[in-house]
Amino acid sequence: MSNPELVDTVNDILKQADCLFTKTEVELAINKMANNINLELHDKNPIVLSIMNGGLIFAGQLLTQLNFPLHIDYCHATRYRGEMSGGELHWKALPQLALLDRTVLVVDDILDEGHTLQAILNAIKAQGAEQVYTAVLLDKQHERKANPDYKPDFVGLTIPDRYVFGYGMDYKEYWRNAPGIYAVKDH
Numbered sequence: 001m002s003n004p005e006l007v008d009t010v011n012d013i014l015k016q017a018d019c020l021f022t023k024t025e026v027e028l029a030i031n032k033m034a035n036n037i038n039l040e041l042h043d044k045n046p047i048v049l050s051i052m053n054g055g056l057i058f059a060g061q062l063l064t065q066l067n068f069p070l071h072i073d074y075c076h077a078t079r080y081r082g083e084m085s086g087g088e089l090h091w092k093a094l095p096q097l098a099l100l101d102r103t104v105l106v107v108d109d110i111l112d113e114g115h116t117l118q119a120i121l122n123a124i125k126a127q128g129a130e131q132v133y134t135a136v137l138l139d140k141q142h143e144r145k146a147n148p149d150y151k152p153d154f155v156g157l158t159i160p161d162r163y164v165f166g167y168g169m170d171y172k173e174y175w176r177n178a179p180g181i182y183a184v185k186d187h
């Protein structure tokens, strides 16, 4: 269903947004993360678990730069569901590979309040994974973290407390394809 008014509105969101990081800057951050992950996980035969949908683009770009044997799987947990603030976590797809005694690298786009990552880590540990690492492209800076002591193993970039989209992250399910990290005007 085409909807010219909607298309205009969605285009305006990108036009009015503030670019926090360009494509080049994000790519550089992902390169650095890949180098660190290569050093740390090269002999661990890990499962790289992408968290859909937001983790899709980051995981895709990261994976081609990992230079060691690994398996790929995904799960889908969502608590924003097209909104700008999070609610209850819904599991839409669980990992298919057996995680027992494996090293798992969880790959997601953003650590915001951290409820999503904590729930995923709990689920992975409950399945008997030997070791769990986390890689997030963005860590949002604020005082609302579910677990303020938790730090991901690999972080690409830190961002201020604004609602962002691009590189897999959505604004009302749009602009996951935006080639940079953008903050919505006035948010």
Ligand SMILES: O=P(O)(O)OC[C@H]1O[C@H](OP(=O)(O)OP(=O)(O)O)[C@H](O)[C@@H]1O
Residues within 6 Å of the ligand: 051, 052, 053, 054, 055, 077, 078, 079, 080, 081, 082, 086, 108, 109, 110, 111, 112, 113, 114, 115, 116, 117, 170
């Ligand atoms: O740290 P939190 O406050 O829990 O938020 C982070 C999570 O929120 C987003 O997912 P979302 O629920 O929007 O699902 P989606 O990836 O399918 O868009 C994002 O991709 C992270 O997984």
Ligand code: HPA
Residues within 6 Å of the ligand: 080, 110, 112, 162, 163, 164, 165, 169, 170, 171
């Ligand atoms: O700032 C955000 N943008 C997009 N998705 C998100 N999920 C948590 N925080 C965000």
